[in-house]
Amino acid sequence: MYPRPFHYHRAASLKEAATMLSELGEEARPLAGGQSLIPLMKLRLASPQHLVDLNFIPRCSYIKEENGTLRFGALTRHAEIENSDLAARIPILHDCAAGIADVQVRNRGTIGGSVAEADPSGDWAVALTTLSTEIRCVGKNGERSLSLAGFVTDAYTTALAQDELVSEISVKIPPKGSGGAYLAFKRAAPVYATASAAVQLTLEGEVCKDVAIALGCVGLMPIKVKEAEAALRGQVINEKTLATATEAVRTAADPQSDMRGSVEYKRTLVAALVRRAIQVAMRRGRGEQVEVGPIYA
Numbered sequence: 001m002y003p004r005p006f007h008y009h010r011a012a013s014l015k016e017a018a019t020m021l022s023e024l025g026e027e028a029r030p031l032a033g034g035q036s037l038i039p040l041m042k043l044r045l046a047s048p049q050h051l052v053d054l055n056f057i058p059r060c061s062y063i064k065e066e067n068g069t070l071r072f073g074a075l076t077r078h079a080e081i082e083n084s085d086l087a088a089r090i091p092i093l094h095d096c097a098a099g100i101a102d103v104q105v106r107n108r109g110t111i112g113g114s115v116a117e118a119d120p121s122g123d124w125a126v127a128l129t130t131l132s133t134e135i136r137c138v139g140k141n142g143e144r145s146l147s148l149a150g151f152v153t154d155a156y157t158t159a160l161a162q163d164e165l166v167s168e169i170s171v172k173i174p175p176k177g178s179g180g181a182y183l184a185f186k187r188a189a190p191v192y193a194t195a196s197a198a199v200q201l202t203l204e205g206e207v208c209k210d211v212a213i214a215l216g217c218v219g220l221m222p223i224k225v226k227e228a229e230a231a232l233r234g235q236v237i238n239e240k241t242l243a244t245a246t247e248a249v250r251t252a253a254d255p256q257s258d259m260r261g262s263v264e265y266k267r268t269l270v271a272a273l274v275r276r277a278i279q280v281a282m283r284r285g286r287g288e289q290v291e292v293g294p295i296y297a
């Protein structure tokens with residue numbers, strides 16, 4: 001189906017885009033990679049009267065390292081992150097970027113568009129939840145920074161004002177001895193995951209010094225499983241502590257039954273994904289190179 005007619009506007013800077021959004025009002029939406037917005041418009045589930053295109057704004061697509069932080073311009077494509085040696089310094093980011101849909105979607109879709117969309121099945125917010133992540137936003141009157149937890153407020157809902165844009169996503173590089181993994185279980189490449197798990201942990205010898213665990217597609221927003229983290233933090237990770245952590249994951253997951261599986265199936269699935277992700281994260285934390293990708297049904 002064709003989208004309803006709309007007016008197309010091209011912004012030359014993020015500030016100009018914010019001003020345009022403010023002047024055009026509620027019926028205007030920013031356009032990044034178009035990989036969520038355009039399909040919604042074609043299905044007529046969204047019918048904005050104005051699109052403000054961000055794609056021609058210079059210097060909005062970059063990956064930089066500064067003072068122990070990786071900074072991603074909002075317009076950075078999933079594929080650029082997948083292929084970036086800098087981003088590979090945080091392997092969980094590479095896992096996430098490389099597993100999103102197919103090459104076509106990864107070549108167009110952007111990290112900024114993904115976090116702004118706040119799709120409960122999206123991958124980025126889940127992986128980024130396990131890291132120290134800040135979202136930089138720009139409006140016509142200035143800029144502000146929000147933690148990811150403060151940015152995503154509900155399914156498809158963020159703290160962004162109607163005329164505010166994501167300009168940058170920044171992530172602290174985890175300390176030495178830290179390893180992470182993002183695993184998604186999918187029916188096929190170009191579909192969203194049935195469930196996903198992100199784990200970032202820091203080992204000190206055999207002891208898990210710190211850990212962050214997040215679940216995707218099993219709730220309205222990424223679920224950070226504090227009980228599972230508490231079961232591992234300060235402990236040796238063994239069958240006993242893993243069992244306690246994965247039981248906490250089963251309890252915390254809040255999935256819907258749908259064509260991808262029942263509630264019970266998804267709880268079991270996401271607990272198994274967390275277990276595997278912990279094992280990969282531990283190996284990476286010890287310095288091993290471990291390749292992982294989406295697991296297909």
Ligand SMILES: Cc1cc2nc3c(=O)[nH]c(=O)nc-3n(C[C@H](O)[C@H](O)[C@H](O)COP(=O)(O)OP(=O)(O)OC[C@H]3O[C@@H](n4cnc5c(N)ncnc54)[C@H](O)[C@@H]3O)c2cc1C
Pocket residue numbers: 029030031032033034035036037038039054074075099100101102105108109110111112113114116117119121122123124160164165166167189190191192193
């Ligand atoms: C076939 C298919 C399969 C997919 N599978 C997956 C998948 O497995 N996992 C996954 O995570 N995603 C998947 N996606 C979605 C894809 O990752 C999109 O790239 C992403 O959701 C949105 O990014 P975008 O740049 O395309 O944003 P757009 O579609 O352009 O915009 C999305 C929303 O964010 C707003 N927006 C965009 N940029 C900004 C900004 N800088 N500031 C404020 N608001 C902004 C737009 O107004 C719109 O509301 C899939 C898409 C398709 C078409």
